Amino acid sequence: MLVSIKDIAKKAGVSISTVSYALNGSPKVTKETSERIQAIAKELNYIPSAAARSLKKRETKIIGIYLTNYSGAFYGQLLQGMMETLSENGYELIVCSGKESHRFLPERMIDGAIILDATYETEELLSHAERGHKLVVMDRRMDHPNISQVLLDNKAGATLAIDHLAEKGHRKIYVVKGPEISFDARQRLAAVQKAVQRYSHIEYVELEGDFNKPSGEIAAKKIHQDFKEPVGVFCLNDEMAIGMYNYLSRTNLRVGEDVHIIGFDNIEVSQYIQPRLATINYSKHKWGALASELLLNLIKKKKPEHERINVSFVEGDSVKNR
């Protein structure tokens, strides 16, 4: 039923090694024999076995990206960037999410992994690296000969946001935090705390958040309850900002008049909601492409690299002068 190179060899009257060479375009076999073998392979509908090949070659030409929150609104562009870079180099990308998918790396189902999944234990990553597996982390800092990293410039982004609110004359600033587990959230928060210190006249309040829309609504509720005069709010991601929009729309407070909001990530929908959300932008495509490039370098035995993705401020109607 299942056709292997053995069947081709028999039909062509050659040995299996010749078939293998022919199918791989090796110059060791005549053009004519090669073509004859190719023809027979096609005729028999031959398809190589990935398992057999990777068992022998000790590689799969597949890269895995580890994600938790598939819902995240920017994965599309991120993955696009990765796929382009990888496929130019003969690699395929698969997205791994299930808890058991962690075994893909140690079991050598994939030749390397890109990590964007805070629930993946750093210890575990380290032990993989220790065994010689190649990794790129996008969600934490790690220093190891088999690990490269490419991180967002969260510090710059958060500082940009706070400075913008201060510039617009806001004297009370809320920040809606992210989940403790997220590296980006922690970095953004730390940068915010440092930035507000430069403005001694600013009253600064932290609100809980988990990067999802409902937590933005809850934060909005707090703000509504305390409301006395116009305030600035820095939501540590756009999702929560959207939750906040929604809650406020059911109150007498107006975004861009009473509550001035800045987000982070510039997800696609942020430029479609009303008023347009001011936010921190960065190229998701580039982030993914760079991560892939560094992984490929690592696989080619190059040195690990540490890169940073620049961010920029995106003007919006959600922040005006106080």
Place this chain on the structure above:
Amino acid sequence: MLVSIKDIAKKAGVSISTVSYALNGSPKVTKETSERIQAIAKELNYIPSAAARSLKKRETKIIGIYLTNYSGAFYGQLLQGMMETLSENGYELIVCSGKESHRFLPERMIDGAIILDATYETEELLSHAERGHKLVVMDRRMDHPNISQVLLDNKAGATLAIDHLAEKGHRKIYVVKGPEISFDARQRLAAVQKAVQRYSHIEYVELEGDFNKPSGEIAAKKIHQDFKEPVGVFCLNDEMAIGMYNYLSRTNLRVGEDVHIIGFDNIEVSQYIQPRLATINYSKHKWGALASELLLNLIKKKKPEHERINVSFVEGDSVKNR
């Protein structure tokens, strides 16, 4: 460097088959030997080779889902539903997107595939099925002993939408179409055409669209240009509705007053935008779970099945009485 069962066997003073049996919990080997072997395996940091195992067992316990548009806003819940069902049954899920990833199925990297990717040729799918591979299609109709299908009830959804607009007294209805390649788009459109025939007094206009936000903006521009009196609009998905919101906000036309909009899909953000979008809802989670279940059944040699996912109307503030 790389430890295999051979190394364990040597260290434990048994044969490799005993190691294999022990590691797989076969009753053929004593509890003591088994435990001793397990201990040694752990000590040596043994990890099985996925390639070797799947070469021998002719299965990988991995299912692939084929997607094009990662950006799609509902993949999170869909994949969640799939992963739950699959992992309960000892399978892992990987998301495949790259053009070359098509080979995963014929090369037996995966034990089955779920298709939600209109660019995947039906011919190609058929040839896979013909070779004995198991498939579930979510984006087309196919009849084959190795293919199950689970489709949205697009017809019911589209009818619900048109009826709602008609009930609200609208006499001019626009429909913003989807891309020709999409089965869902074609089905929805066909149902719309059939539904409007029942309302002879309704003026019906079709506008181009491709399921992305910018095409919703373009459609909105047309509507704005032609505007005379309040109209109803059925956007064949929510994304385009959001694009329409955005364009209209820059005009004098108001959603829910001048332009009454219904979407399709009920993506998460639709309930967060203002005014809340009326739309057609269905359980993404269930859709994914069911598709996985049917695939598992197929793998267990059960008969192919054809299922349908029910849809329902979601009230919103984007549609009011004319």
Place this chain on the structure above:
DNA sequence: ATAATAAAGGAAAACGTTTACAGAAAGAGA
């Protein structure tokens, strides 16, 4: 004519498992 070289292809080992089958040891029944 002979030896040296090149060209084309083949034999076999290896990759790391699983598993059918065979074998050995030990206990039980006669």
Place this chain on the structure above:
DNA sequence: TCTCTTTCTGTAAACGTTTTCCTTTATTAT
């Protein structure tokens, strides 16, 4: 004591490739 089970473990083949090292044949140089 002998045979028959039962219980454990070992041998070896198989999965489908790739690749190293040979062998054969043809070609060229001497």
